Amino acid sequence: MSSSNEGVSGSSGTTPAPYAGSVQPGPSTDPILNQHLKAPKQGSPLPWKILSLVLAVALVCSLWALSQAGKAASGGGQASAQPAQSMSIGLKLAPSNLDIRNQSGSALDQALVGNVYEGLVTRDESNAVQPGLAKSWQVSADGKTYTFHLNSGMKFSNGDTLDADDVAWSISELMSRKYHDAEQVRNFQAVRVLDPATVELKLSAPYASLLWVLAGRPGLVFDKDAKYDPKSQAIGSGPYTVAAFVPNDSLTLKANPSYWGPHKAKTPTIYLRYMSDDNAAVNALRSHDIQVLAPITATLAAPFKSDSAHYQVHVGQGTDKYVLAMNSKGSKTSDLRVRQAIRYAIDHGQLIASRGSTDLALGGPIPKLDPGYEDLTGLYPRNERKAQELMSAAGYSPARPLQLRLTYANTYGTELGDQLRSQLKPIGIDLQVQVVEFSTWMQNVYTNHDYDLSLVDHSESHDFAQWTNPSYYYGYDSPKVRELYQQAMAASSSQESNKLLAQAARQVSQDAPADWLLNYQISTAMLVGVHNFPLSLNQTLLPLSRVYYTPDNAGTSSSSQSASAGPAASASVSRSDSGASAEPARLSGQRK
Secondary structure, eight states: OOOOTTTTTOOOOOOOOOOTTTTOOOOOOHHHHHSSSSSOOOOOOOOHHHHHHHHHHHHHHHHHHHHHHHHTTTTSSOOOOOSSSEEEEEEEEOOSSTTTTOOOHHHHHHHBTTTBBBBBBEEOOTTTTSSSSSSEEETTSSEEEEEEOOOSSOOOSSBBOOOOOHHHHHHHHHHHHHTTGGGTTTTEEEEEETTTTTEEEEEESSSSSHHHHTTTTTGGGOTTTTOOTTTTTOOOOOSEEEEEEETTTEEEEEEEEOOOOOOOOOOSSEEEEEEHHHHHHHHHHHTTOOOOOSOOOOOOOHHHHOOOTTTTEEEOOOEEEEEEEOOOOOOOTTOOHHHHHHHHHHOOHHHHHHSSSBBOOOOSSSSTTTTTOOOTTTOOOHHHHHHHHHHTTTTTOSSSOOEEEEEEEEGGGGGGHHHHHHHHOOOOOOEEEEEHHHHIIIIIIIITTTOSSEEEEOSSOOGGGGOTTTTTOOOOOOOOHHHHHHHHHHHHHHHHHHHHHHHHHHHHHHHSSSEEEEEEEEEEETTTTTOOOOOOTTOOOOOOOOOOTTTTOOOTSTTTOOOOOOOOOOOOOTTSSSSSSSSSEOOOOOOO
C-alpha cells in the first residue's frame, strides 16, 4: 500500500498559542484556565503553593489518562479492536455448481481448494508444493514410487475419520471415473494402502510434476462413506464448510467445528459474492458492502490507491500470460523472418504502461512462478530498424506492407489491438484487427486454426506442454523442444527438470511462434483493517483461514479501517479502459 501524508501538518512544527500575548505562563498548560486564576495576594505564599501543587497533580493525572487512551487506540491496551465475525469478498468468476470432480472452471478451485476440500499436498503463494494431509513423503530412487505419510487425527466436516482408505479411494475414483484433471496424473499405475497412515502411489515412468499436480484437484481427498449432493453441498476436511450456495451469485463459508489441523479459521463466516459488473463491484467496496475486491484493474484501483487512509491496493504475482500467437502454419506467418520482425517491433513497455504499469514483461512461455523460468526479454529487445530489415528481406516495406489479421475476444477491449497496429505499421505490416465474441474466437482460432495473429490470456500454471503439441492452435512443431520436455518430465531431480525446461523455453522463444506481451499481475483492493488476504495466485487458489478484518481501528495504522466515505473520485467503468474488464476471457485447462 502506498504511503500518504494527507492529514499531516505542513507547518514548521511549531504550534502558535491560541491567545498569544494575552496570557502569561501559569500553573496550567491550559491558557483559558490560566485566565481565570487570580494572581496571588501579596504576603504569605502558602495558598499559592498549595494551588500549584494541586494543579500539578491534576496535570500528571490528565497526562497519564491520555497516554492510556492512546495505547488503547493503537492496539496496546485491552480496548483494541476485535476481529469481525464475518466479512464479504467480491470475486469475478462464479461457479454454476460445486461439483469439483466434474465441473470445470477456476472459480471452484479458488473457492473450495484449501478452504473446504484438502489435498495430499498444497501450494503456497510462490506456487511451491507444501505438506497438506500428508505431513511428509518419500520418492524412490527411480522416481516411480511415492510414499505419503499422513497426519494423525484428521476428520471430515461430518465427523468421519479421514485416513489412508479415503486417500486411496479418492485417487482410484479419480483415475477410473476420469474426473476433472485426471489426465494430469501421467504414468499412473496403482495406489494402495500400506497402513491407516501411509499411502503408496506407483507410476509406470517418472513424472517430475506429480507433486505439483497433486496439490490441485487430482490430490483432493473425499469421504468415501459420505452421501451428499456434490453440486450444491460439500463435505471436506478443510477449515470451512459450505453453509449456503446460490449458483452464479454467492457462496457462504462457515468455520468447520470439526476441523482437525493447524489452519483454524480466524473469521467465523465469509461471504463470497460474485460480481460480473465492475461498476457494481467498485461501488460495493466504496460503500463497504464488501471488504475485499479481487481482481481489479489498475484504472479502477487508482481512486482507492490514492485514499490510503481507508483502502489498501496490492499487486500479487500470477501465471497469466498474454500470448500473441503467430500461426506457424499460416501462409504468411510461417516465415520466421516475419515472426521475428513482429517481436522486435513490439514496445512492451508501452503496452504495460497503458495498463497501469503493474504487469511484468515476459520474454518466453514460462512465467516467474513456474519451474524453468528464465528472463528471456533480452532475446528480442525492441529494435525497429532490425524489424524493418527482416521485413525487407521477406519482401515487405511500409510502402508495400504485409496484410495480417489479428483476431481476439472483445473482453480484452480495443486498446491492445490499436497499439499493436500502430507499432507494426512502421515496419511494413498493415494489421487488420478483428474483435469478436469469445465463442467465435474459440471456433475460428482455437478449433479451426483460421488466423494470422491471435491474442488470448493463457492463465494456467505449468502449461508448457502446449508447446510440444503440433496439433495445438499455435501450429508450432519442434522435435528438439519435445525431446527436452520429455527429458524434463522424466528427470529424477527438480533441479535437472528445471534446467531442461528452461532450455526448452529458450528454444521456443528463439523460434518466435508467439510474442508474450505481458505477465498479468493481480491487483487486489481492500479496506484498511483487512489482514492476511492472499495476493499472488488468488484467482485460482484463495486460502482464507488466516484472513480477518478489524473494522474499528480508524486511522491508527496501515492495517486499520475508518467508517468514513470511500474515494472522492468516481471509479467508473468504460470498455475503452486499458484492461476493459477486471477478468478478461482466460484460456485454461491446457496442461495436457
